[in-house]
Amino acid sequence: MKSPKNIVCLQLDFNVDIESEHISNINIISINLEDFNKRFDTDFILNYSVDDYSFSPLEDDSNELLIWFLEGIPELLSFAYSPTMTSYEDLELYLSNRKKELKYAHSKEMFENFRKRYIDYAPLGFLEKPDYDYIKAKLTDLILDKQNQINDTI
Structure with a gap:
């Protein structure tokens, strides 16, 4: 190979x-x-x-x-x-880590990079489709919510 x-x-x-x-x-x-x-x-x-x-x-x-x-x-x-990779707790831990990461996106450039990396994204290569779709939807919602907050402050 x-x-x-x-x-x-x-x-x-x-x-x-x-x-x-x-x-x-x-x-x-x-x-x-x-x-x-x-x-x-x-x-x-x-x-x-x-x-x-x-x-x-x-x-x-x-x-x-x-x-x-x-x-x-x-x-x-x-x-x-993770032996419990598809558990709700593991999925939420992944999302929680992204939320923490997003809190440090203080500049427009940092937010745009975060957005580019994670919008319409879930980890590839190991998740079952329902778990993949769940993370992808939640990450996208998280980013769009943050984007709306940013737009409201402008």
Whole structure:
């Protein structure tokens, strides 16, 4: 198996067998990174290390958008592998974390980036359709509510 276009994993590129957990990590992050790249018109590529299960920038690691994506990887994989992933509590925890993150979007640019990243979005690659639709709808409502608050203050 060859690495996805936005993830480099040397073991895959050299056809070395790796555990299915690594393949799953790569697939989940790859499709979410692909979505992120489309939303921000970027072309970020990550390196995956099977030794320490980590993703790192392939090139420039000072880009704020890339750092933001990288910071979200542990939460995303933790959510994907949670034995109660589809429980109401796990779905609400994910949404609660986004609400907290949105509170720090003080500038117009930060809010616009948050909006771009999360409007009509739910984590890709592991949620069942009803859970995906639930998160997508709730995130979109959260963003539109915040946008209305911002517009009301102008």
